Amino acid sequence: MAYPHAHPREVRLLSKYFGDEDAIGIEGWAERGGYVALEKALEMGPDEVTEVVKESGLRGRGGAGFPAGLKWSFMPKDGKRPNYLACNADESEPGTFKDREIMRWTPHQMIEGIIICSYAIRAQHAYIYIRGEMVDVVRVVNDAVVEAYRKGYLGENILGSGYDLELTVHLGAGAYIAGEETGLLSSLEGRRAEPKVKPPFPAQRGAFGMPTTVNNVETLAAVPHIVENGADWYRQWGTEKSPGTKLFSCCGHLQRPGNYEVSLDFNLKELVYDLCGGPPEGRQLRAVIPGGSSVPLMTVDEIDCDVSYEGIEAAGSLQGSGGLIAIDDSACLLRSIRKMVDFYAHESCGQCTNCREGTVWLANILRRIERGDGREEDLPLLLDVGANMAGRTICPLSDSAAVPVVSGIQKFEEEFVAHIKDGTCTAVR
Amino acid sequence: MNDEKKLLNVTIDGVELEVPAGTTILAAAERVGAVIPRYCYHPGLSAPAVCRMCLVEVEGAPKPLASCVQPVQDDMVVHTNTAQARKARRAAVEFLLMNHPLDCPICDAAGQCELQDYAFETGQLKTRYVEPKLVMGRDKVTPEIVYFADRCILCTRCVRFMDEIAKDPVLVVINRGQRGYIDTMTGELFENPFSINIVDVCPVGALVNEDFLFKARAWDLDQTASICPGCSQGCNVSLGTKEERIVRAKPRFNPEVNSYWMCDHGRKTVINWGAGARIEVPMARDGDELKPVDWPQALDALSEAIGNEPGRARAIVSAGASNESLFTLRRLMEELGSDGGVFRVPTGPEAELPGFPKLKLRRDRVPNAKGAELLGFQRSDAVFDSAQGHRGALFVLEDTLEGAPDGFGTNAELFVYIGTRLNPAARSADIVLPSTTFAEMAGTFTNFEGRVQRFEQALRGPGLARPWWLTGSALLERLGAGGRYRTAAEVFAALASEVSEYEGLNYEVLGLKGAGAPGSSAAATAG
Numbered sequence: 003m004a005y006p007h008a009h010p011r012e013v014r015l016l017s018k019y020f021g022d023e024d025a026i027g028i029e030g031w032a033e034r035g036g037y038v039a040l041e042k043a044l045e046m047g048p049d050e051v052t053e054v055v056k057e058s059g060l061r062g063r064g065g066a067g068f069p070a071g072l073k074w075s076f077m078p079k080d081g082k083r084p085n086y087l088a089c090n091a092d093e094s095e096p097g098t099f100k101d102r103e104i105m106r107w108t109p110h111q112m113i114e115g116i117i118i119c120s121y122a123i124r125a126q127h128a129y130i131y132i133r134g135e136m137v138d139v140v141r142v143v144n145d146a147v148v149e150a151y152r153k154g155y156l157g158e159n160i161l162g163s164g165y166d167l168e169l170t171v172h173l174g175a176g177a178y179i180a181g182e183e184t185g186l187l188s189s190l191e192g193r194r195a196e197p198k199v200k201p202p203f204p205a206q207r208g209a210f211g212m213p214t215t216v217n218n219v220e221t222l223a224a225v226p227h228i229v230e231n232g233a234d235w236y237r238q239w240g241t242e243k244s245p246g247t248k249l250f251s252c253c254g255h256l257q258r259p260g261n262y263e264v265s266l267d268f269n270l271k272e273l274v275y276d277l278c279g280g281p282p283e284g285r286q287l288r289a290v291i292p293g294g295s296s297v298p299l300m301t302v303d304e305i306d307c308d309v310s311y312e313g314i315e316a317a318g319s320l321q322g323s324g325g326l327i328a329i330d331d332s333a334c335l336l337r338s339i340r341k342m343v344d345f346y347a348h349e350s351c352g353q354c355t356n357c358r359e360g361t362v363w364l365a366n367i368l369r370r371i372e373r374g375d376g377r378e379e380d381l382p383l384l385l386d387v388g389a390n391m392a393g394r395t396i397c398p399l400s401d402s403a404a405v406p407v408v409s410g411i412q413k414f415e416e417e418f419v420a421h422i423k424d425g426t427c428t429a430v431r
Numbered sequence: 432m433n434d435e436k437k438l439l440n441v442t443i444d445g446v447e448l449e450v451p452a453g454t455t456i457l458a459a460a461e462r463v464g465a466v467i468p469r470y471c472y473h474p475g476l477s478a479p480a481v482c483r484m485c486l487v488e489v490e491g492a493p494k495p496l497a498s499c500v501q502p503v504q505d506d507m508v509v510h511t512n513t514a515q516a517r518k519a520r521r522a523a524v525e526f527l528l529m530n531h532p533l534d535c536p537i538c539d540a541a542g543q544c545e546l547q548d549y550a551f552e553t554g555q556l557k558t559r560y561v562e563p564k565l566v567m568g569r570d571k572v573t574p575e576i577v578y579f580a581d582r583c584i585l586c587t588r589c590v591r592f593m594d595e596i597a598k599d600p601v602l603v604v605i606n607r608g609q610r611g612y613i614d615t616m617t618g619e620l621f622e623n624p625f626s627i628n629i630v631d632v633c634p635v636g637a638l639v640n641e642d643f644l645f646k647a648r649a650w651d652l653d654q655t656a657s658i659c660p661g662c663s664q665g666c667n668v669s670l671g672t673k674e675e676r677i678v679r680a681k682p683r684f685n686p687e688v689n690s691y692w693m694c695d696h697g698r699k700t701v702i703n704w705g706a707g708a709r710i711e712v713p714m715a716r717d718g719d720e721l722k723p724v725d726w727p728q729a730l731d732a733l734s735e736a737i738g739n740e741p742g743r744a745r746a747i748v749s750a751g752a753s754n755e756s757l758f759t760l761r762r763l764m765e766e767l768g769s770d771g772g773v774f775r776v777p778t779g780p781e782a783e784l785p786g787f788p789k790l791k792l793r794r795d796r797v798p799n800a801k802g803a804e805l806l807g808f809q810r811s812d813a814v815f816d817s818a819q820g821h822r823g824a825l826f827v828l829e830d831t832l833e834g835a836p837d838g839f840g841t842n843a844e845l846f847v848y849i850g851t852r853l854n855p856a857a858r859s860a861d862i863v864l865p866s867t868t869f870a871e872m873a874g875t876f877t878n879f880e881g882r883v884q885r886f887e888q889a890l891r892g893p894g895l896a897r898p899w900w901l902t903g904s905a906l907l908e909r910l911g912a913g914g915r916y917r918t919a920a921e922v923f924a925a926l927a928s929e930v931s932e933y934e935g936l937n938y939e940v941l942g943l944k945g946a947g948a949p950g951s952s953a954a955a956t957a958g
Contacts, residue, residue: 194603194604199497351607352604352607352610352611353479353481354483355481355527356522356523358526358608358611359527359529359530361608362529362565363529370562390519390522393495394494394519394522394523396480396497
């Protein structure tokens with residue numbers, strides 16, 4: 003079965019076996035080179051593994067882009083308290099569906115990464131925190147974990163190395179904020195998925211109060227490739243600051259939506275227009291959100307940049323989770339933004355005042371404007387409420403909710419003005 | 432770790448100071464008098480840093496930091512009142528008021544509400560929020576505590592009190608985001624012997640005690656430092672009084688006794704103490720009748736009776752009487768030749784506050800059993816036995832005489848009843864002297880562990896009722912048996928010079944936090 007929309011300009015490192023049903027099981031995975039990296043890693047020392055990942059420049063693929071090897075090196079090595087690894091498979095960022103595909107088609111790619119990472123950070127228990135709604139994926143991952151135990155890749159004395167690791171699959175109960183690392187750990191502990199104040203950072207006090215590393219599925223899935231082939235090999239892709247490849251989940255008004263894995267120096271505009279085929283016939287793109295709904299909207303003029311962390315940032319947005327949402331001229335941008343803010347209002351855990359109240363306030367103002375009852379003072383008000391929400395809370399959900407509104411007003415003011423002044427919309431119906 | 436003891440330099444609003452490592456910015460700021468507004472932070476609970484009120488500007492930090500959790504770092508420069516910090520605070524108040532019903536005129540917390548205070552302080556007369564408000568209503572969480580969801584700012588102090596201090600984590604935030612509210616997981620009422628502390632920790636009027644609901648405005652209450660008489664723990668309390676009535680008792684911070692907490696039993700005891708018909712005038716026997724007299728007549732009658740040498744004195748005292756009153760009675764009995772006195776102690780089940788184990792609702796449901804013991808009175812389960820058939824002088828000090836046998840005191844040559852209520856058994860007294868409750872006078876109680884604590888007068892006594900130490904001292908002076916004591920402090924000074932356990936103590940040393948608990952020299956724990 004061919005995976006839909008494979009494109010010759012992709013660099014298919016992690017997504018090579020997407021669509022290949024034979025790659026799901028452990029035998030098929032072994033035939034495709036699986037668990038070779040694990041054997042190699044277990045022959046290296048934990049710090050040596052960390053060093054290779056550090057040198058590779060692999061950055062966190064969950065959204066923040068923190069260097070993975072550096073994160074690992076924060077973990078205590080004294081063995082006084084148990085270390086934990088939590089694999090963040092919550093993938094809750096709107097517009098993002100890459101981890102789902104990694105787990106669905108290549109669960110062992112992730113599990114191998116988890117084992118290697120756990121070994122490097124001296125963890126003897128790892129967790130996969132999966133979004134509970136992804137029922138089919140959970141089945142696949144559960145089966146794969148059982149297979150890995152049977153093969154001796156998990157459990158006691160892995161491959162005769164003397165290293166032990168338990169791996170637990172934990173299902174989330176459906177909260178966006180469980181994808182934030184401290185929120186995930188709270189949820190893993192059986193509490194409400196409420197983010198915690200940092201410091202202490204998870205590497206100091208994480209799951210169950212113990213040092214914990216939280217890494218995204220895609221980050222961990224890249225680890226076996228790096229360990230097997232070396233840091234220099236990985237650095238042949240991407241830029242100096244953003245080495246390697248990245249999966250972009252592209253959705254919205256595109257002719258060929260889907261996951262595309264590209265080198266991190268790939269051009270964003272080409273990703274949208276070439277790989278994804280641009281907007282449907284006869285329409286014009288208006289806005290592109292490159293990294294999930296938490297990052298600033300980009301105008302079509304802004305997207306001629308490379309998809310590296312620094313490239314998109316210089317162009318006025320963020321790479322985020324790589325969840326690319328394209329919006330063409332048939333959509334009411336105000337309504338699109340309002341729906342995003344509604345999502346954040348629904349998902350705010352409600353701990354912090356500014357987020358709990360601000361998200362609803364923004365949504366209510368937008369809804370009123372949409373209804374035709376907008377006032378001129380609403381635009382400065384939206385911006386000020388957004389400013390009062392950003393950088394004032396424990397976790398970045400509050401910032402994320404303000405981002406589409408603030409960037410929307412900054413970049414598409416005419417849309418808001420048309421709604422407020424004339425009660426009309428600039429969308430072409 | 433040695434790091435904990437390290438001193439760090441910090442500059443707060445231009446004032447340099449040294450604080451131990453681990454001190455939060457908020458705590459350091461309080462040391463230089465900069466009070467940073469806060470809602471979710473409570474000194475007796477953990478700090479979740481969720482209300483976002485205590486944000487301050489720290490030089491070099493990209494965004495304002497929550498001072499309640501942020502530890503001071505060496506050479507940190509903090510500004511608590513810059514434009515950025517004030518804007519952050521204004522924003523938090525504006526957000527909190529968005530859906531707030533602004534029903535201060537009918538809210539129990541008005542006048543003592545932190546939301547009200549900071550709303551005034553940030554000076555936002557008009558809201559920019561013009562959308563419809565969220566209306567959530569109210570419900571009970573315990574049989575006596577009402578939760579007004581609309582007023583709630585979700586600071587979770589109540590949740591954390593039940594979790595961390597009561598160790599009975601019944602309260603949770605139900606739902607999330609703006610739809611969040613406080614309740615038990617099952618929605619059923621909960622009961623806990625320390626439940627009303629959640630009303631105290633609530634910074635707004637969301638959790639209110641039905642016992643106080645709509646009864647008084649906070650600003651109409653006078654506050655008086657006192658001691659809870661509900662058990663031998665001696666929780667420090669503040670009595671809220673209005674129009675000569677106690678309308679509530681709230682815990683007064685004392686780290687040695689009750690921290691910020693007290694039990695529900697104590698609160699009810701305080702309010703009900705001294706309730707009911709009171710003896711308002713002195714009375715002297717005239718034939719078969721007790722006739723009202725004035726104080727000079729009463730003291731004349733009493734000194735005359737004592738001059739007639741009624742014989743040796745016995746007493747039944749209450750362990751709710753102050754040390755000063757008990758000491759005064761002891762002196763009087765010594766004049767006549769004392770046969771000793773007894774007191775009884777009503778008991779009840781003990782209840783511990785696990786998060787602050789020093790505090791228990793003690794089995795002994797009286798405040799001063801230890802004090803009575805130290806003054807030579809004997810604890811007894813059968814107090815009336817000693818009076819039975821006693822032919823000398825019999826004094827009853829503030830025992831209600833409930834359960835006294837028929838004919839109680841009739842054999843005594845002289846039967847003096849000093850108390851607040853005239854139960855049938857007291858009617859056979861020769862002389863009845865009206866005394867005052869703990870709330871109506873100053874005095875001291877000695878708690879279960881020997882800690883001596885002062886209470887202040889909150890109310891006037893009814894009618895001609897006077898503290899017994901005052902009238903007793905006057906009597907002793909007439910009898911030529913000692914100096915005249917005009918204040919409770921003077922009585923206590925005399926007591927301290929006679930009773931070794933109180934050596935070195937006086938009202939100044941005791942202060943309002945008490946002293947003399949075991950393991951600490953009297954002066955060292957004075958507060």
